[in-house]
Amino acid sequence: MHVGLTTSWFASLLVLTCPGYCKGPDVAPNGLRVFAEVMKTQVGIIGAGPAGLVLAQLLAQQGVESVVLEDRSRTYVEARIRAGILEQSTVDVLTEAGVGDRVHREGLRHDGIHLQWPGHREHLDFSALCGRSVWAYGQTEVVKDLINARLAAGHPLHFEVSDVALHDVETNRPRITYTDRDGVAQTLECLVIAGCDGSHGPSRDLIPSTIRHTWERTYPFAWLGILADVPPSTDELIYAWHPDGFALHSMRSPTVSRLYLQVRPDEDITSWSDDRIWSQLAHRLDLDGWQLHTGPILEKSVLPMRSFVNTPMRHGNLFLAGDAAHIVPPTGAKGLNLAVSDVALLARALTDLVVKKDGARADAYSENALRRVWRATHFSWWMTSMLHTTGDDFDAQLQLSQLRYVATSRAAAASLAENYTGMPISDDGAGWSGSDPDHT
Ligand code: APR
Numbered sequence: 406m407h408v409g410l411t412t413s414w415f416a417s418l419l420v421l422t423c424p425g426y427c428k429g430p431d432v433a434p435n436g437l438r439v440f441a442e443v444m445k446t447q448v449g450i451i452g453a454g455p456a457g458l459v460l461a462q463l464l465a466q467q468g469v470e471s472v473v474l475e476d477r478s479r480t481y482v483e484a485r486i487r488a489g490i491l492e493q494s495t496v497d498v499l500t501e502a503g504v505g506d507r508v509h510r511e512g513l514r515h516d517g518i519h520l521q522w523p524g525h526r527e528h529l530d531f532s533a534l535c536g537r538s539v540w541a542y543g544q545t546e547v548v549k550d551l552i553n554a555r556l557a558a559g560h561p562l563h564f565e566v567s568d569v570a571l572h573d574v575e576t577n578r579p580r581i582t583y584t585d586r587d588g589v590a591q592t593l594e595c596l597v598i599a600g601c602d603g604s605h606g607p608s609r610d611l612i613p614s615t616i617r618h619t620w621e622r623t624y625p626f627a628w629l630g631i632l633a634d635v636p637p638s639t640d641e642l643i644y645a646w647h648p649d650g651f652a653l654h655s656m657r658s659p660t661v662s663r664l665y666l667q668v669r670p671d672e673d674i675t676s677w678s679d680d681r682i683w684s685q686l687a688h689r690l691d692l693d694g695w696q697l698h699t700g701p702i703l704e705k706s707v708l709p710m711r712s713f714v715n716t717p718m719r720h721g722n723l724f725l726a727g728d729a730a731h732i733v734p735p736t737g738a739k740g741l742n743l744a745v746s747d748v749a750l751l752a753r754a755l756t757d758l759v760v761k762k763d764g765a766r767a768d769a770y771s772e773n774a775l776r777r778v779w780r781a782t783h784f785s786w787w788m789t790s791m792l793h794t795t796g797d798d799f800d801a802q803l804q805l806s807q808l809r810y811v812a813t814s815r816a817a818a819a820s821l822a823e824n825y826t827g828m829p830i831s832d833d834g835a836g837w838s839g840s841d842p843d844h845t
């Protein structure tokens with residue numbers, strides 16, 4: 406159960422005062438100027454993306470207090486168009502966390518995907534191949550559900566903070582300093598800090614270079630993504646190889662479609678009129694007897710594609726999760742799902758650490774999370790390599806051979822299905838071993 410702010414030691418508010426040399430302009434009723442408000446919490450969470458918000462929700466359920474600090478506004482965070490395919494385990498975590506109602510009501514369950522190359526569209530039936538499914542439900546909706554739940558419960562979530570800095574992460578009393586939206590300097594003392602601050606946040610840099618290792622691959626292409634106010638022209642996603650470049654038909658709801666085109670990394674979006682986008686999509690997704698419905702384009706952007714892994718995911722009392730520790734290219738839709746599986750592991754680890762003073766899961770967190778991270782990193786790289794044209798005809802022939810193999814070999818199709826629907830989340834990183842193939 407959550408312990409209220411007024412009764413908990415951890416959330417007690419200490420107002421420190423100073424005689425006059427401090428920066429903060431506030432003046433307390435006793436006439437002393439306030440230079441900082443030192444708050445205490447059990448887990449300080451930086452970032453209100455899916456990783457930070459799901460972590461906060463899971464911890465609150467276990468009675469662990471946290472404070473979430475986000476540098477953007479609520480409107481910005483809720484409107485940011487990102488991924489849209491949830492693995493079964495992700496839906497399970499959201500359900501367990503008490504925020505699964507809307508995804509079950511409005512999410513579109515998909516039991517497979519279509520793989521396409523010129524003249525062929527082959528359906529992979531995930532239910533038959535591995536007994537698992539995925540859900541089409543936008544990251545924007547996941548984030549809205551989580552923010553609503555947190556604010557409704559009255560738990561602290563601060564938007565539009567700035568100057569976030571981490572201190573003393575190697576000690577038992579790590580701190581976060583920041584400036585709140587009213588311009589007041591704040592200090593948050595924590596037992597642990599969760600760096601859920603995405604690919605550009607400050608947390609990762611706290612790991613000393615002597616310990617830190619990073620791996621990176623930048624791909625020689627990007628995606629031009631559109632959100633369109635038009636019902637999807639397909640029941641399930643179409644991943645299309647085409648000599649002129651990859652195309653993907655995805656969706657957000659029965660009335661909103663999401664589509665992507667492979668483009669150059671330095672593509673100038675202004676050279677892509679709506680007509681040009683729709684005609685390239687129709688060309689690359691073309692199949693006899695099938696028609697692409699077009700409609701108003703609500704948003705368009707170019708997304709770079711890279712793979713990136715940072716290790717370790719823990720340093721002292723700093724734990725990294727989600728894009729702060731790893732990036733995958735979007736092919737295969739793993740980014741959001743990895744963020745959620747990281748924090749499912751992390752929530753258990755931090756609950757044991759903070760409530761039971763048992764550090765075993767926290768000690769194993771980085772290694773366990775990284776097993777899933779590398780599996781998803783390989784899968785995303787593999788899907789990307791199979792589907793994007795490079796301009797090299799040898800590559801093209803290998804890709805077509807691979808696509809035919811996946812479409813005709815049950816073993817190859819099952820491998821794709823198993824990876825696409827996601828590795829089950831287990832504390833020991835056991836992967837698929839022991840998972841129930843009949844589970845739906
Ligand atoms: N201070 C406070 N908040 C910060 C700071 C900072 N200095 N830097 C970044 N943030 C916030 C960002 O504004 C963002 O809201 O951290 C949040 C990180 O959220 P995401 O980028 O969504 O990352 P994560 O929660 O790990 O989710 C990963 O999101 O980008 C997609 O493809 C990605 O689907 C994946 C998922």
Ligand code: PHB
Pocket residue numbers: 487488489490642655656663735736737738
């Ligand atoms: C999306 O809907 O945004 C999406 C779907 C599948 C992917 C990538 C992105 O592989």
